[in-house]
Amino acid sequence: MPYKTAQTAQLAAHHLEPESSEYAINSPAQVDVIAGTLPCPLCTGTLRLVEHAATTVGSVRLRVARLVCTACRAPRAVWFRLGESALH
Numbered sequence: 001m002p003y004k005t006a007q008t009a010q011l012a013a014h015h016l017e018p019e020s021s022e023y024a025i026n027s028p029a030q031v032d033v034i035a036g037t038l039p040c041p042l043c044t045g046t047l048r049l050v051e052h053a054a055t056t057v058g059s060v061r062l063r064v065a066r067l068v069c070t071a072c073r074a075p076r077a078v079w080f081r082l083g084e085s086a087l088h
């Protein structure tokens, strides 16, 4: 059980990603643009956008882009926060 707990916590932390990788955007179209410029944090390879999805946390509208490195295949999630101008 201690092993499972530790593993679960590690997975959860990995999935949530630190908030430092959150970008403010004004349009959902910017997700693709910004995601295309990000290097792999592990090997600086090219990241490929797998999908992005809209989500809401409280009253904040977020989009999460799921990326995978084309070189080392490391997954990465990048969060985007839509600015107010995108809400109208």
Ligand SMILES: [Zn+2]
Pocket (backbone or CB within 6 Å): 040, 041, 042, 043, 044, 045, 069, 070, 071, 072, 073, 074
């Ligand atoms: Zn990589």
